Amino acid sequence: MFHLIEKQISERVAEHVRARYNVENVAALEQPKQASFGELAIPVAFHLARQLKQAPRAIAGQIVADLGALEGVSALEVAGNGYINVRLDRGRYADGVLKGTGESREKVPGKIIVEHTNINPNKAAHIGHLRNAILGDTFVRMLRRGGCNVEVQNYIDNTGVQVADVVAGFHFLETKSAADVEQLLRDPAVRFDYYCWDLYARVSTHFNGHPEDLAWRLNTLHEIEHRTGDRAHLAAIVSNAIVGYHLATMQRLGIQYDVLPRESEILHLKFWETAFEQLKARQAIYFETEGKNKGCWVMPASAFKEQTREDTEDSKVIVRSNNTVTYVGKDIAYQLWKFGLLGKDFFYRPWKQVDGHTVYVSTSDPQPAGAPSFGHGDSVYNVIDSRQSYLQDVVVAGLRALGYDQQANRSIHFSYEMVALSPRTCVELGIELSEEDKKRPYVEVSGRKGLGVKADDLIDKLIEKALEEVDARHPEAPAAERRTVATQIAVGALRYFMLKYTRNSVIAFDFQEALSFEGETGPYVQYTAVRARNILRKLAERGEQLPDFARELDAAALQRQLASEDFWQLLLIASKADSAVDRAISSGEPAHVAKYAFQLAQAFNNFYHGYPVLTEENREKRIFLLWMTDYFRAQLEQTLSVLGIFVPDYM
RNA sequence: GCGCCCGUAGCUCAGCUGGAUAGAGCGAUUGGCUUCGAACCAAUAGGCCGGGGGUUCGAGUCCCUCCGGGCGCGCCA
Known part of the structure; x- marks a missing residue:
């Protein structure tokens, strides 16, 4: 309103x-x-x-x-x-709120593509990936709330170095065949993504000590790229299995995707070759004949850097002298596809259906009709951490150099700072810190070193903690039900924790803070919504119906009640939910929605404490209080749903 | 060396395109459960907004500079 x-x-x-x-x-x-x-x-x-x-x-x-x-x-x-x-005019304003004037939002034309998660499918997800996925998913929810048509993509780099390293680990370090790995996958005692987490760290350590074995990686990459040999088969097994784990982890947090474009198809459908022709034709890149980049196709630094000084040393290699394309090159092709500018498309088949929503995955073979149309976005948000801003600039410069200025302007690097670990948490995890590190405010996580907090471990830990609280408060409730409630609380805590910081603030992850359920946290807001529901439930238990507010409260009655400054301020803040989402969209800052949710909860807790609803004797006031309660409940629930947080039945 | 980000209460962070007396959570101290269940509420203490210049009627916010910290800058992704 x-x-x-x-x-x-x-x-x-x-x-x-x-x-x-x-x-x-x-x-x-x-x-x-x-x-x-x-x-x-x-x-x-x-x-x-x-x-x-x-x-x-x-x-x-x-x-x-x-x-x-x-x-x-x-x-x-x-x-x-x-x-x-x-x-x-308070009475009029409240009347508008009560009648729901302007609450239905207009559809925004066009399609927005949001790409997030993008985890290398070679090991379990960690807290850094959680920040990416939660930010991306929340931004999607915000846009959808704002009336936008949004497509969610999760790019799968299933042919890259990280997958190759784990495959090399299975093949060379463990001498496991594809059949052995499949056996491992079936073993209920083995958590496969965790197994790969450790293996990846071992392989990295091995390469550090035996650089001569780096040939393993190259050979493996070569086999994967050409889809031949045992290791290519192994790579498919590993990456498919890990993608399954990643999607399951994200599903725990209510995060879903529309389509999984994979690098294997970008390769085999020759997306890059098509983009390469365009880049050459438009002279966006040129063949370097001298200097350190001799023999490569490069993009001049002036295309993506502010200062236009002629310095070929700063040029970005797109095609290596051995004729292979770099990651950025493939990313330019992919970005062109997102806008429908490549003149090519993937084929798609359903990957999985969860809660009635089908996720599609790219394939290189024609499929029976039925898949939706993907790509062709009018604007594209890439949720990628700020360390990759340089590469994102190169991708955008590629579009611009091809003459796609509008699309370049609508390619938005939705960047965010990394999640590091607080020194205290490192100690808890048994990570040894140098004297230097102990003085730092935070320590960077490293997948190569196997140093970090796994997403599922954190979620499990949160559920366990929440369950203790629920058990203590509701010992009579069925165990399964308590577990559901605890899970909802855990997810609320985690999502809120990742969202309360603005994007360019480094999160020094700390268990003590992440596991807190008090103060500015998800559970605080959830608890508030539960309180509002409890009042309404108590009303029903007394055999009373919720009044027909629109009939009972006319503008004059609202005017009378809202003469109270307290009530007026409460109504005002509750009516700002859409305003908060709009502001958060235009500033690209999901944290603003989280902040609003907290303020809304604070306001209701104030109201709850100061004004007993059910025992109010004045009829008009009681109806008004009930309306406020119901309105707050609705606004809280709506805002929480934008944040991807559920309201438990009780807390 | 170059580029980007950060520096606000003891700690962790907000502060919307420059606006009225700089806010919140945690922690500390104190008070409030026979209630719509205290995962809550109320109160108190705590600030040269890193330093210095400048622009402006007005600067935590914009510009310059210095100090301190982080991250990038590969024919890796």
């Missing part, structure tokens, strides 16, 4: 300023510093002051006089040095 009236007023003011002063783009509204100043503040007089060479306060006075009465506004006041504070 709030975002509607905000928009109305903002447009009205912009129109007036344009007509009266011939000035554009000055109508952004603000939240007043204090609630007592009103609901919205218009700082337009400050912006006009410079051009009109008049005091802001005088201009503000003039504008207020000229604007006259605004719909839904009870007063405009000049305040401070020249603010115009807006006071809304």
